[in-house]
Structure formats: structure tokens, C-alpha cells
Amino acid sequence: MIHDVAIIGAGIAGASLAAALGEGVRVLILEGEDHPGYHTTGRSNAFWHATYGGPQIAPLTLASREPLEEFLSPRGVMTLAHRDSVADLGRMEADYAGMGIRFAMLDRPALEGVLPGLRPEWTAALMEPEGFDIDVAGYHAHCLKQARQQGGTLVTRARVSGLSRQNGVWTVETSAGQFDAALLVNAAGAWADEVAVLAGARPMGVQPYRRTIIQLELAQPVDPDLPMVIDTHGTFYFKPEGANRVWLSPHDETPSPACDAAPEEMDIAVAIDRFQAVMDWPIRRVERSWAGLRSFAPDRLPLFGPDPDVDGLWWCAGQGGFGIQTAPAAAQLCASLIRKEALPLWLAGVDAPAYAPARLI
């Protein structure tokens, strides 16, 4: 059987695209691991934050909000400024003017009301009431289920090791056997460049960077509904996880080869040090820690669209640190391009050429 589209990678990128391709497209998803979502998708901070990733990512994030609605829980997010960097908050607000994002500036007295225990050097914050926890596993499973209901097939333990194309048909060699497809989508996350090379395409310079998260047990209770907190310089973020736990990241970004990423002791120590410089919350212990790879193209914009050189090869990669919160819009954008259809109205604010791989050549 010749599939219409074979997608390499069953993380959020591949799963959401398989769902968005819709009825009437014979979709095959090939995943190298035992379980879809094992790599970056299963390791995220599970958050929707309109301004995360910059003004060129915000249209994808904003468009994705409604399709994600049933998987979102309100939390809010605040960008915290040290007393030396309060001016950054005004600049940040200006960067997103006209996008319909709600902001509220908080001074120190207001901050004390919202975030008890905040150390005195932190004197202002920009609050975005619309920040949400995402049920990532729920949304990922929903996409895979929809793909299956549309007749799609997911094959796990199918690591792709060879790709060739003849007479408009790709032959895909995997550890689970050989498959044929008319079109191929590279949704291989940290391995995107390696897959491109297998397909005879030039690598786009997709670089994986390690990011660490630790779960701390606190020696005092905190309000579990506190907003997520991030700083203007991007040196940490944290959010409560229940009544006496936080998820904390040192916002590390260490270049890494594509691999099964694991946290380093030094990054855990840095995270705790930075947290203690912000919050006067006693820590009981580090309960667990994990790391994942956030993969970026050189200009830090994602790669959505056809390969510039190789016919029949498409990219859905380079989603960096925003691949969950942008997944519905990204998937629909790629699906519309593949199906040669106009973008739906809900993607009216999305500038498709800005994400085309051809921009990098």
C-alpha cells in the first residue's frame, strides 16, 4: 500500500499534523521509540504563554488557544523584573501592542499581595492573566485518536534508517520494516537534520538545546493557583505543582546532540540557587528532575513547509520551546500547505512564508 503521507516522529508535531490532515488522506506515522511522546513532548513545562518565544511566535500561540481550550487550566503568568531591569517590562508590553494580549503592570506593593515571600530586590512585574497549564498528554492522545479515527496508522519501534524516492514514491526503511508513501514529513524533533540528510536534503541547522526542570518539595505550603513566574532576563521560571511543590527551571539552553536528554547536577544546583535569590520559600528536597531538548533553526523560527530542494519532502520541525502551545496552528498550517488549500480564517494572523524552510537558503 502506498500511503499519501508518512510522518516521521509521533511527538506533538507529528501527532497534531496527522490529525489536522483530516479525512481522505492515508496517513502513516512512524515513531522510533516504544511510546509516542517519549522525547521532548513528554518533558515540557506544559504551559501556554502568549509572549513566550517572541512576537513572531505569538500569532501561532494565539491562534492555538481556542483549539486547545479543553486542555487548558487557567493560571496566569508574571514576568518579574529585578529593580535594575524594570524598564524592560514597558518594552516587552510595547513589543506585543495590537495583538490583543492583556497585560497588567504590578508595582512592589501589588506584587507582595500576589507572591508572598518574594525577595525585596524584585520590584515590578508584568502580569498576563491569560496563561494556562496545558494537559499535554491529554491533547497528544486526543490528536493520535483523531488520526486513528480518520484511518491513520501509527507504527512505533519504527526507527527510520533509510529514505529513497523513485517515480514519486518514497521508500522508507525502518526497524519495523519497509513502507511506501507519496509525501514525507520530517517531524523528527531533535533529529530533524539527521532525517533530512537521510532524505537527501540539506540540513537546515536545527540545533537541539537541553532544558532542565526540577520538582521541589517545599517546607511550607504555597497557594497552588499562583501564576507561573519568569524573569525579564530569562534566567529561571517556576510554577506551583500542588500545595507544597514547584516545578522550577534554570532556563538552561545547553547545545546537545540529539539524544535521550538527562539533567546535569550543575543545572539543578543553578536552578536552586536562582530560586533562592527570588523566593524566601524553604526547600525540603528535590523530588525529581528531568531534561528535554528544545530544537531551534538558526533564526529561532520554526520550519513549516516544503523542502526547498527535495520534491515530496516537508518540514514540521524547529518548534523550540513553544511546540505544544503552537501545535494546533502549526499542524493546520502544514496540513493546508500539504493539501494545497487556503489557510482557514482562524489562521488569518499567521504569516506562513515567515516559517517556510526556503527562507534559510
Ligand SMILES: Cc1cc2nc3c(=O)[nH]c(=O)nc-3n(C[C@H](O)[C@H](O)[C@H](O)COP(=O)(O)OP(=O)(O)OC[C@H]3O[C@@H](n4cnc5c(N)ncnc54)[C@H](O)[C@@H]3O)c2cc1C
Ligand atoms: C524542559 C522543556 C520545557 C518545555 N516547556 C514548554 C511549554 O511549557 N510549552 C510549550 O509549548 N513547549 C514547551 N517545550 C517545547 C515543546 O516540548 C517542544 O517544542 C515539542 O514537544 C516538540 O515536539 P516534537 O514533536 O517536534 O518533538 P518530539 O516530542 O521530540 O518528537 C519527535 C519524535 O521523532 C522521533 N524520531 C526522531 N528520529 C526518528 C527516526 N529516524 N525514526 C522514527 N522516529 C524518529 C523521536 O523518537 C520523537 O518521538 C518545552 C521543552 C522542554 C525540553
